[in-house]
Every structure is written in C-alpha cells, then in structure tokens.
Amino acid sequence: MLHCLRIGVKSTRVVLGNILIKAVPPIIFGLVLFSIWELLVQFGDIKPYILPSLRAVLRTMVDPKWRWLDQMWVTAIEVLGGYVMAASIGIALGVVITWTRLAQGILPFLVIVNSLPKIAMAPLFIIWLGYGIVPNIIIAFISAFFPVVINTATGIINIDPDFVNFARALGTPQWKIFLKIRLPNALPHIWAGLKISTSLAVIGALVGEFIAATRGLASSILHAQASLATHAIFAALVWIALLGLGLYAVVCILQKVLTPWAD
Incomplete structure (x- = not known):
C-alpha cells in the first residue's frame, strides 16, 4: 500500500x-x-486612456473598488456551469451519434446551431430565461458544446477496422468492443475537444454578460468603458485570461493524471 x-x-x-x-x-x-x-x-x-502602463493595470487588478473577486466569481460560475454541461452532454451525444444511425440525423441540426453567431442568440435566451446567470450558462454551454460532440464521434469512428473485426471474430460483445477498443481510441480526440471548449465556454459566458448582465467581468468592462478607464478594461482582460488559462490547465492536469497515455 x-x-x-x-x-x-x-x-x-x-x-x-x-x-x-x-x-x-x-x-x-x-x-x-x-x-x-x-x-x-x-x-x-x-496617452494613458489609449494604452495604460503595466503598473497601472496591476494596481487596478488589486483595487477593491472594482470588486474583482466578486465579478470573477460570477463569471467563473457561468463558465464552469456551461463547460460541465458541454463536456458531459457532448460526450454522451457523441457516443449516441456513433451508436445508432437514427441519432446521426441530429448532426445537421448541430451544425446549423453552431454556425449561428452566439451574440445573435443571446437576446432569445434572455427573453426565455430572464436576466441573471442562467442565460449566460446556456450560451457558454452552446458555445463549448460542438467541439466535444464532433471530437468524441470522430475518435470513436476513426479506428482501424482490423481491431474491431478481430474482436468480433472472437465473439466479443458490441458493448465490450466499445469499452475496450473504441473508447480508449477516442480519448485523445475527446481530450482535444475538451481543451478547445475551455476558451469557447469563457467567450460564451462573456457574450451573455455583454448583452444584459449587471454582474461579471464583462459588466466591469462596460462600466470601465463608460468612464474611459482603460486601465480597468485591461485589468478585466487579464482576469478573463487567467480564468480561461486556469480552466485549460485543470483539463490538461486531469488528462495527465487520468489518461497520461492519451496525450
């Protein structure tokens, strides 16, 4: 032990x-x-309102007047909520699409939804769900969802048919072929989709905040813009970058720890 x-x-x-x-x-x-x-x-x-100094940005990042931690917390909840939904539902749907031909009919609909600008969809979710973090979570989910689905389905389908045929010749059940052959083969693709979706979830949450939110890092940017506080805009951008980088790092660490061979 x-x-x-x-x-x-x-x-x-x-x-x-x-x-x-x-x-x-x-x-x-x-x-x-x-x-x-x-x-x-x-x-x-x-001029400082065009490009502030790095020291001014760093001072603003720790200025309690802007309540960065509170705003960061709101945006982080939206990003994590949308990302977890995109990861779990996206992987599940990617598996279902490869499992049955009927489910493959969903793909054209997913492509259409993914091609729509998320900023154009945001007002609809605000009308349907009201103001608050819920519409932003949904927008983050939709933004991050597509790469996970496609990468999962691609990883499961793109496999050497000789492996599958050999397993079938030995009488291996279909579910066991999936667990022992197809899923391990798909893991590198799945992790790639999860990594891509980290930044998309952040972008989606911020799109929702820019449309109607009164809290969050995007809301702080709008307030700073109104007063020409360029240093505060840069500070918010740094916090956003740290949020996206932190989520990406967590996914990379999980991949290294859980499936180091799938890098």
Missing part, C-alpha cells in the same frame, strides 16, 4: 514537472511582451 502511494506521488511530481517545463517558453515570451509594453508607455507619446 505504501509502495503504491509512493509511486502515485512520484508520478504526480513528474506530471507537474513536465507542466512547469512546458510553461517556461510562454513565461519568457510574456516577460518580453510586457517589457516592450512598459517601454512604449514610458518613452512613447501615448
């Missing part, structure tokens, strides 16, 4: 170490970008 625990701790350390190594180049690029930004502000003739 103790030996297994040590192996688990060691593997977790290896995973975290690999993540840190991969994070070094983006960190270096970010430092270079921020240095150029600060130099432009300090030595260029740029």
Whole structure:
C-alpha cells in the first residue's frame, strides 16, 4: 500500500514537472511582451486612456473598488456551469451519434446551431430565461458544446477496422468492443475537444454578460468603458485570461493524471 502511494506521488511530481517545463517558453515570451509594453508607455507619446502602463493595470487588478473577486466569481460560475454541461452532454451525444444511425440525423441540426453567431442568440435566451446567470450558462454551454460532440464521434469512428473485426471474430460483445477498443481510441480526440471548449465556454459566458448582465467581468468592462478607464478594461482582460488559462490547465492536469497515455 505504501509502495503504491509512493509511486502515485512520484508520478504526480513528474506530471507537474513536465507542466512547469512546458510553461517556461510562454513565461519568457510574456516577460518580453510586457517589457516592450512598459517601454512604449514610458518613452512613447501615448496617452494613458489609449494604452495604460503595466503598473497601472496591476494596481487596478488589486483595487477593491472594482470588486474583482466578486465579478470573477460570477463569471467563473457561468463558465464552469456551461463547460460541465458541454463536456458531459457532448460526450454522451457523441457516443449516441456513433451508436445508432437514427441519432446521426441530429448532426445537421448541430451544425446549423453552431454556425449561428452566439451574440445573435443571446437576446432569445434572455427573453426565455430572464436576466441573471442562467442565460449566460446556456450560451457558454452552446458555445463549448460542438467541439466535444464532433471530437468524441470522430475518435470513436476513426479506428482501424482490423481491431474491431478481430474482436468480433472472437465473439466479443458490441458493448465490450466499445469499452475496450473504441473508447480508449477516442480519448485523445475527446481530450482535444475538451481543451478547445475551455476558451469557447469563457467567450460564451462573456457574450451573455455583454448583452444584459449587471454582474461579471464583462459588466466591469462596460462600466470601465463608460468612464474611459482603460486601465480597468485591461485589468478585466487579464482576469478573463487567467480564468480561461486556469480552466485549460485543470483539463490538461486531469488528462495527465487520468489518461497520461492519451496525450
């Protein structure tokens, strides 16, 4: 028991170490970008309401007047709610589509819905569901849903037929072929869809907030715009980026821990 625990701790350390190594180049690029930004502000003739200094943005990010944590919490609930729905329903529907021909008739409808601009659909959900976080969760769900469905279905279908035929020749039941062959083959595709959907869920939630919300990070951006507080807009953008990056990192860590071979 103790030996297994040590192996688990060691593997977790290896995973975290690999993540840190991969994070070094983006960190270096970010430092270079921020240095150029600060130099432009300090030595260029740029008005603060056009491009604020990095220090002003960082100060605004911790300014209690803007209540960033409260706004972040609202947006995070919307993003997570929509993302969890998109992940669970998307994977389930992707499986169903490949399981029965009748369910494949849903695909054209999904393509049509996905092609519609989410900002054009937002007023409908506000009329149907009222104001609050629920319409924003639904918009986040619709925005993040399609990649999960398509990637799941693609991963299950795109498999070497020889594996399936060999299993059938041995008399393996259809459900066992799915669990032992098709699903493991689909996992890399499913994880890819889940990663793509992280940013789409954030975008969807913000679209809903921009339309009618009185709380959330998008609402803070609108308030900052009204007073030409460009530094606050940049601060909100940084918080949004951190939210999206955090969700993406969680999905990557889950993939590394649960299915390290499916990377």
